[in-house]
Amino acid sequence: MEFADRLGALAAKVKNQAEAIGTEEATKNAFVMPFISTILGYDVFDPLEVVPEYTADVGTKKGEKVDYAIVRGGEVQILIECKPSLGQLKIEHASQLFRYFSVTNARLAALTNGVVWQFYTDLDAPNRMDAKPFLVLDLLDLDETLIPEIQKLSKDSFDLDSIISAAEELKYVGALKREIAGQFREPSDEWIKFFATRVYEGSYTQRVREQFTLLVAKAAKQFLTERVNDRLKTALGAGSMVSAEAPVQSEPVVVDDLDRDTEIETTLEELEGYQIVKAIACGEVKPQRITQRDAKSYFAVLLDDNNRKPIARLHFNSKQKYLGLLDENKVESRHAIDAVDDIYQHAEGIREAVRRYM
Known part of the structure; x- marks a missing residue:
């Protein structure tokens, strides 16, 4: 299995189990040890590679431990401190990492709750761990651009010089991306x-500020939606082109509430749901045969851009989301979902819908 596939598989496990893991020890067993072994490739049962409860006396602090130390060539290279998966990571949690960083040869440290991994080095001052991470990996929201950087930490590809040389750019690019994302979610007064x-x-009066608070948020949302739509159109060949191997339709297209309307607003959640349905359906047909149309009442995923071949319907316009699946008689059954990722739980129903049209 390729590195990115292994990381994706662990991310899927984290998504399914994170809420059920309540203690630090359970987090280590379920998420941290698999990350060290499956992703980074180190043998967690070999004390020459991975030392659990690593101890190094620091000044007057005696007997304090860091959860794991990864060793290469007899020298500690990476220190790892763990927290429960349900807790938020804070810089205060890294106090032991700060102390240990200065008395070992480690140039890298990681603070994790098994879901989010924050990686640190010593960019600001030699042998002193930075206060801010240079790389943040969120397994619930994988950033594919970070996968090559994570791979550099693995046993087979470990490249400390390359990691350190790229760390400064990663640190600021990552911080900027998170700041921009935060501004899109909730614009600050300065941004507005x-x-x-x-x-x-x-x-620029108080009244204008209040008016533009709503306008800036709305413009940001529409901008992101349009960019995603543009990317999808490019990937799908303008979005409505039927694959050359798709059968030519002789029957008339049924005109129903799938007709486009100027009031329709395609949301990012709908596009994310479409991508998930498409990914599942691609196990049966070529991806270019899976298309989408939005409507006031629901977002439809179709085979061959044909209204008579609905694969699924996304009802995301209310607080409770539903995935609609249709049987052979076109009778729709709605399945309540709490998050877009829950669509994966209905993968077989989606595949069955595609097979029915084959």
Whole structure:
């Protein structure tokens, strides 16, 4: 299995089990040890490679332990401190890492709750761990651009010089991406003023600030939606082109509430759901045969861009989300889902819908 596939498989496990893991010890067994062994490739049962409860006396602090130390060539290279998976990681949790970093040869340290991995080095001052991570890996929201950097930490590809040389750029690019994402989710006063004063010619009063708080948030959401749509159109050949191997339809297209409407707004959640349904359906047909159409009442995923061949319907316009699956008589059954990822639980029903049209 390729490195990215192994990482994806662990991410899927984390998504399914994270809420059931309540203690630090359970987090280590379920998520941290598999990451060290399956992803990084170190033998967690070989004390020459992975030392659990690693101890190094620091000044007046005696007998304190770091959860794991990864050793290469007899020298500690990576220190790992663990916290329960349900808890949020805070810099205060890294106090032992700070102390141990200065008295070992380690140039890398990781703070993790099994879900999020924060990697640190000593960019700001030699032999002193930085206060901010240079790389943050979230297994619930995998950033594919980070996969090659994580691979450099693995046993087979370990490249400390390359990791350190790339760390500064990774640190600031990652921080900027997280800041931009935060501004898109909840614009700050500075962000709102920055854009408002560039498009509004009057005085920036309290009333204008309140007005543009809504406008900036709405514009940001529409901008992201349009960018995602553009990417999908490019990937699917303008989104509505039927594959050359798809059969030509002789029957008339049924005109129903799938007709486009100027009030329809395709959301990022709908597009994410479409990508999941498409990924599942691609086990049966070529990806270019899976298309989508949005409507006021639901978002439809179709085979061959044909209304008579619905694969699934996404009802995401209310607080409770539903996945709609249709039987051979086109009778729809709705399945309540709490998150878009829950669509994977209905993979067989989606595949069956595709096979029915084959």
